[in-house]
Amino acid sequence: MKRALLLSSALSILTASSAFAQDHFNWPKSRLPIPVCIVSGKGVPGYRPQLETIVKQAFDDWMIASGGKIQFVFVDKTDGGQGITCQWTNDRSKMTSTIEDGETIVVPDAQGITSAKIMLLTVPPKAMPTLTDNYARRVALHEIGHALGIAKHSSNAGDIMFGTIYPVDKACALTEGDTSALAAAYAPSGSSTASGASGSTGSSSSSSELLGGQNAEVEKIPGASPGAAAVKASTLSNPPSASESPTARGFRLNNEAAEAMNAGKFDLAVTKLEEAYKLAPDNQMVGANLGMLYSNLASLAMVTRNYPRAEVYSKKAAVLVEKCSTKANLMQVLRNQCLILHVAGKEAEALKVEARLKSMGAK
Numbered sequence: 001m002k003r004a005l006l007l008s009s010a011l012s013i014l015t016a017s018s019a020f021a022q023d024h025f026n027w028p029k030s031r032l033p034i035p036v037c038i039v040s041g042k043g044v045p046g047y048r049p050q051l052e053t054i055v056k057q058a059f060d061d062w063m064i065a066s067g068g069k070i071q072f073v074f075v076d077k078t079d080g081g082q083g084i085t086c087q088w089t090n091d092r093s094k095m096t097s098t099i100e101d102g103e104t105i106v107v108p109d110a111q112g113i114t115s116a117k118i119m120l121l122t123v124p125p126k127a128m129p130t131l132t133d134n135y136a137r138r139v140a141l142h143e144i145g146h147a148l149g150i151a152k153h154s155s156n157a158g159d160i161m162f163g164t165i166y167p168v169d170k171a172c173a174l175t176e177g178d179t180s181a182l183a184a185a186y187a188p189s190g191s192s193t194a195s196g197a198s199g200s201t202g203s204s205s206s207s208s209e210l211l212g213g214q215n216a217e218v219e220k221i222p223g224a225s226p227g228a229a230a231v232k233a234s235t236l237s238n239p240p241s242a243s244e245s246p247t248a249r250g251f252r253l254n255n256e257a258a259e260a261m262n263a264g265k266f267d268l269a270v271t272k273l274e275e276a277y278k279l280a281p282d283n284q285m286v287g288a289n290l291g292m293l294y295s296n297l298a299s300l301a302m303v304t305r306n307y308p309r310a311e312v313y314s315k316k317a318a319v320l321v322e323k324c325s326t327k328a329n330l331m332q333v334l335r336n337q338c339l340i341l342h343v344a345g346k347e348a349e350a351l352k353v354e355a356r357l358k359s360m361g362a363k
């Protein structure tokens with residue numbers, strides 16, 4: 001992991017709400033074709049027009065990998081930030097960590113992904129004298145994969161979606177593994193109707209903490225208003241009342257937190273979820289949501305290089321997610337924590353987390 005990190009060059013930072021979007025989230029049909037704005041890199045040191053061609057080709061490759069289902073339209077400006085925006089920088093300090101060559105921030109709402117921002121470096125990684133076409137292509141393909149909804153890295157080093165991009169000048173292409181990762185992200189279970197249906201069968205309801213979106217989860221809580229209504233209800237139409245049970249109030253706060261997150265108000269979301277958790281400490285969904293929110297706040301803190309804050313949130317996340325959520329989610333949180341500790345220079349602690357991950361079966 002340590003070695004991999006040193007060579008690592010791409011990382012996706014998901015915004016807080018994406019943690020709640022089950023295992024996968026994607027661009028809903030209603031938002032296709034996806035508008036793509038490749039901001040001109042003119043004036044950015046290291047930029048050359050060929051880089052834009054490479055990025056466009058990478059989008060084409062993903063379109064083909066989707067069997068033509070996901071199409072893109074290249075636009076000069078995205079409408080209100082919707083769609084995918086690609087930007088260039090030669091400034092490593094703008095990246096989450098100084099060893100990354102690409103970074104993607106994905107913003108979903110209740111329907112799915114609404115926007116993604118890809119930042120690409122115009123300068124080569126340390127071990128490379130120049131940013132070659134092959135390398136730029138690999139980073140572009142990888143980041144576009146995240147922008148399309150592939151949140152997890154592949155464990156197969158041959159895949160573009162493998163977590164580490166080695167600084168080598170070698171031709172690359174999407175693999176079968178990448179294609180199936182995309183297919184998995186767009187599998188029907190991600191649609192709202194399907195998740196409602198599968199949730200009510202109880203097969204996976206405990207592991208899918210889609211905050212605010214899962215009617216099945218809502219119905220588990222006695223006395224709470226029906227899901228969709230509760231999610232849509234604002235504090236005005238669903239005010240606290242004296243007769244409200246602590247559980248119901250906890251659940252209302254949980255839904256309000258979802259609203260806050262959709263509005264990008266993460267701090268408000270934390271306040272509400274922390275209160276909800278106090279009121280309903282046995283509610284696994286609330287605990288899991290809070291844990292995953294902490295983990296994402298840790299990532300966001302890392303983006304702003306606030307390592308102490310990142311560390312605090314990431315540790316709080318691990319405790320809650322271990323108690324309330326799935327092993328898969330815990331491993332995700334621990335991987336995140338490992339990265340934060342590395343970047344913060346806390347090698348000994350990072351190694352401990354790594355060992356724990358290994359004991360859980362991580363590669």
Ligand SMILES: [Zn+2]
Nearest residue numbers: 010011012163
């Ligand atoms: Zn990545």
